[in-house]
Amino acid sequence: MTNAEIARILREIAFFLEMEEIPFKPRAYEKAAYAIEALDAPLDEIYRRGRIKAVEEVPGVGRSIAEKLVTLIETGKLPYYEGLRLKSPVDIEQLTAIEGLGPKKVKVLYDQLGIRTVDDLERAALEGKIHQLPHFGEKSEQKILKGISFFKKSGSRYPIGVILPVIRDIERLLEKVPGVKRLAVAGSIRRWKETIGDGDLLAVSNDPDRVMDFFISMPEVIYIHAKGPTKSSIKIKSGIDVDLRVVPEESFGAALCYFTGSKAHNIHLRKIAIGKGLKLSEYGVFRGERPIAGRTEEEVYAALGLPFIPPELREETGEIESALAERLPNLIDYDELRGDLQTQTNWTDGAYSIEEMAAEAKRLGREYIAITDHTKSLAMAKGSDEKRLRKQMAAIDELNKKLRGITLLKGAEVNIDKDGRLDIDDETLARLDVVGIAVHSHFGLSREQMTRRVIRAMENPHADILFHPTGRIIQKREPYEIDIDAVIQAARRTGTALEVDAFPDRLDLKDEHIRKAVEAGVKLVIDSDAHHIHHLSYLQFGIATARRGWAKRSDVLNTLPLNAFLASLKDGKERGRKKHFGVMQVRKGR
Template identity: 70%
Template sequence: MEDVRARLAALPEVERVEIAGSLRRRKETVGDADLLAISRRPERVMEVFVSLPEVEHVYEKGETRSRVKFRNGLDVDLRVVPRESFGAALQYFTGSKEHNIALRRIAERMGLKLNEYGLFRGERRIAGRTEEEVYEALGLAYIPPELREDRGEIEAAREGRLPRLIEYGDLRGDLQVQTNWTDGANSIEEMAREAKRLGLQYIAITDHTRSLAMTRGSDEAKLLEQIAEIRRLNRTLTGIRLLTGAEVNIRKDGTLDIRDDVLAQLDVVGIAVHSHFNMSRQEMTERIARAMRNPHADILFHPTGRVLLKREPYDVDIDEIIRVARETGTILEIDAYPERLDLKDEHIRKAVEAGVKLVIDSDAHHVGHFRVLHYGIAQARRGWARREDILNTLPCEEFLAHLKDGRKRRRRA
């Protein structure tokens, strides 16, 4: 959708185009998309819009609003609005519905009227050109789109308590990267060079372990061989640091499928459930909690195991997992892969409020997968996460120091 927005914005008749709706709020699934534009020739913009190569069907074509269906199944609306109303329209069509209702109630209590055309006192528009001036006129700090779900953000904006959210360029590392040593498509070196090209400073190579036979998972001998290869590459690569690691399988009884003496040699140990998804809530929770108490278990990968629109999360007490993470210093992952987005936003917020540290990882199996990291950042922002809540915003040495402290903490427990 960003590509479509950019093409429309490049038209000489267009002053500005922005994405609105649930896509702008960065919800994990969206049913349609909304675009808003300012243009001195709206009829020309509509003609270009309905003629885009992505368009499969035109539902409606008007002077200032058109609605189409893209070939990928997404319904897309385009509205051209006046410059003086653009901010109010962007706020209104971004939503959510619940957020907008709450704002209208505030306006009513102030003797004002708020709609997509602006904020009015009687017939006089007092705000509407920008979103910022709408929120300011209502006595609120500007609320980032990802927070607009009426989950306390309005009260926080009124009281000056909104968090300074992690920004989209803040990540320095990626701690879940698979290669062709197991089920990935590219070599370690190819993954490293692409990560460097995209601006990352370090990545952990976390190929699957032996219990996942379908991925040619690594046993202890293969892991030791890979450690040697990563150390060799670190002597030749510049501008990127490779960390040794593994995505270690959590067995049904909560033990890990790699010996502790080998785990101790890895920079980053991720643990994950990949089997026996149908255990009871108590059994699954106890299984994961036991694994988290292993001294070498640094990060719990994709903590609830969900695959969006395909597989429900396994039945686990996430509140207990967050409590154990706080007790043990185990880090919880936000898996940025679009089909996972695990943790979900509500769980991220719970973790942040509990003081549990998080990382955002791509779960990359191909050089192209590093580009999904922004989905994880969006998910973190929806969970009210700040930069300081996300450990892979740290420089590499500071990140590794945190892992070492966590291992010491678990050994003492």
């Protein structure tokens, strides 16, 4: 079984246990799921190398879960999981994808109305049965119907954060097949689209039959659409279709360009080729019958008189015109972030301690991270009031005296009240190193009301960053109504940075809004929104989204060294001298 499939089963176990209101265990299974998803090697390989002891060494996996994982690896089944499903035979994954439905509400719906599927849920809501249940009401019923409509509109596409680990698993398996000389992921995954319809892989091999035989016989395959000497197509357990093509080495670059897309980008390239008397296809660039380029993408673009265009830009949104005019931006690279400005810990709704989050961030090469736990208005997340925030600040100061190689910044994810005020007093905010502000409630305000609310919060002199500015959750919750152009102009006027939230369910700001912000000269930060140590690696999704929005290194504040970053925040150096004295002193003493 792939790591992604194992993680899905563990996550569903957590949901079922939460339905039964069993304490502590759901979080343990959730932590194990994240840990397995983040592994660099397949769990079954780890098990084969070191048996159950090696499985227990995976962070977050104790003896009990390790034993269940061994059963899964050895048999492909888990009686414990099947027993939970038998007790509550609901489609937990799809039902909890509807906004406002958690495991406990799913249980009420099953117990009271026998609801097992999204279709059952829609039928009950349309018949007016849900609002009669305790703790639901008519607004909840309408919200569920709206969530179902949004869920269905998403169709058969999947968030990139769900599909990328699955495709990477397949990529690792194929790389080990004898005879595979080159392998690449193409399609919308390579362009880092926020949702993915299918997977595309390209290979160069001197034994294509062996590669295809392996591809169609992988354990995750549930249906074989087609098998041929150069192309095979399968459906895997996650529901996505994946194609594999074996191409000649001399055509690999042309094929990679063609199958990366987008379709509109490719059409434009072909028009340029025709204008030069050339022919462009997945086999190469030809003058008449003679191939003149195709081995690498760089060759293909050069033959058309263009510099290499990064895959993230290939959406026919002006990238070819910019390339012809030599005005392509030098995009932020994937290794250029020095810090992470939104992380949550077990002080509120995170899974790990401040020290554990710092250790993992350091391992990933971060120079600084801000601890930004929720504030008091978010009661469901155990949000901190002023007194508790000050206690946490003191704890961070003490940790900074011990830590080496990374600095912790005192921060908070401060809730924006309905009227635009912040739920923490200014005196406390002034003592924080980084103040993120965010909307977590009253999503139904009008466009005018929401815009006024957010801008008022941005005008607070202590508000450094607007977190997840549109509030969307991909395929689960639409953005709230807001005038993003007005927010961008307010960010420029007030010196408030806008966040690119890298959590793959959010990717907020989205690419088109990032491009608007960049063009307006508004500064960005890219954050993981980590609630778990393994979320800290999500920054890659935010960087990719920023690249799709044409962002350069200079547009992103957390590419700066610590002191330069602190000086770049609202009120700059003057505020920095007052506000960040503790951090500066700690760094000086090292």
